[in-house]
Amino acid sequence: MKTFVAAACLAALGTAAPAQSPRPVLTYESAAKMRDGCLAFARKNKLSVAIAVHDEAGRLLTFARMDDASTAVSDTALWKSRSAATYTYASADTARWNVPTAPGIATAGGGVPVFTAEGRPLGAIGVSGSPTESDIACAEAGVRAAGLRATRP
Numbered sequence: 001m002k003t004f005v006a007a008a009c010l011a012a013l014g015t016a017a018p019a020q021s022p023r024p025v026l027t028y029e030s031a032a033k034m035r036d037g038c039l040a041f042a043r044k045n046k047l048s049v050a051i052a053v054h055d056e057a058g059r060l061l062t063f064a065r066m067d068d069a070s071t072a073v074s075d076t077a078l079w080k081s082r083s084a085a086t087y088t089y090a091s092a093d094t095a096r097w098n099v100p101t102a103p104g105i106a107t108a109g110g111g112v113p114v115f116t117a118e119g120r121p122l123g124a125i126g127v128s129g130s131p132t133e134s135d136i137a138c139a140e141a142g143v144r145a146a147g148l149r150a151t152r153p
Contacts, residue, residue, distance in 0.1 A: 026053070026114060026122040030146045031061035034114070034125050037145020038138045039064060042130070049129035049138060050077035054085040056123050066129070073129040079104070080111030080135075081126025088113045088121045090150075092136060110135030115149040122148065 031053040038051045048068035053061045060081075065074050080091045083106035087094055091111030100107050109132040114122045125142050127135040143150040 024116050024120050024122060026055045026061065028061055030148065031055075031123070033146040034142035034148075035062045035064050036142075038125065038127060038142030039066070040145070041138045041141035042066060045134065045138075047130040047134055047138065049127050049135065050074045051138070051142070052077040052081040052126045053142075054081045054123050054126075056085060056121055058082050058085050061123070069129045076108070076128035077110070077126045079126065080106045080108065080128060081124045082106075082111075084111035084113045084124030084126060085121075088124075090136070091126070092132070108132065110139060112136065112139040112143060112150045114143055114146075115152055117149060117153065119149075119152045 034053050035051050042049050048066045050065040050069050050073045052063045055061055083091050083094060083104055086104055090113060091106035092109030094105050095107040095109060099105060110128050111124055111126040113124045116122060125139045127139045130138070140150050
């Protein structure tokens with residue numbers, strides 16, 4: 001009987017739990033591809049912008065300000081990116097929410113969230129320095145350059 005109890009206890013302890021899949025993260029490599037894709041779009045379209053990429057936790061991964069871009073647009077790009085990363089909605093959408101006092105919420109278009117193909121949020125890219133439509137198009141070009149999604153599937 002003691003042998004049976006000991007064997008049962010060992011069997012219970014030895015049961016393997018299913019492995020958890022690691023949560024996808026936005027890597028520096030992907031963030032740099034986004035930044036560079038957006039820079040290429042900006043050059044092609046003769047835009048002068050600042051670009052910020054944040055991970056899902058709101059940590060800055062990469063930043064660029066083109067030579068002709070105003071220094072004022074730097075903070076705006078950071079604001080848009082951090083907002084889109086935090087709320088997982090484009091800043092053009094959060095602007096329509098009419099809650100300008102929400103912490104860190106951007107109320108201007110140009111912040112675009114980034115998702116995996118399965119729809120998991122990874123972070124965001126923010127662009128500032130050109131008309132809103134161009135900021136958004138530049139951000140989306142950056143997301144495409146990294147092979148990621150700017151919208152949930």
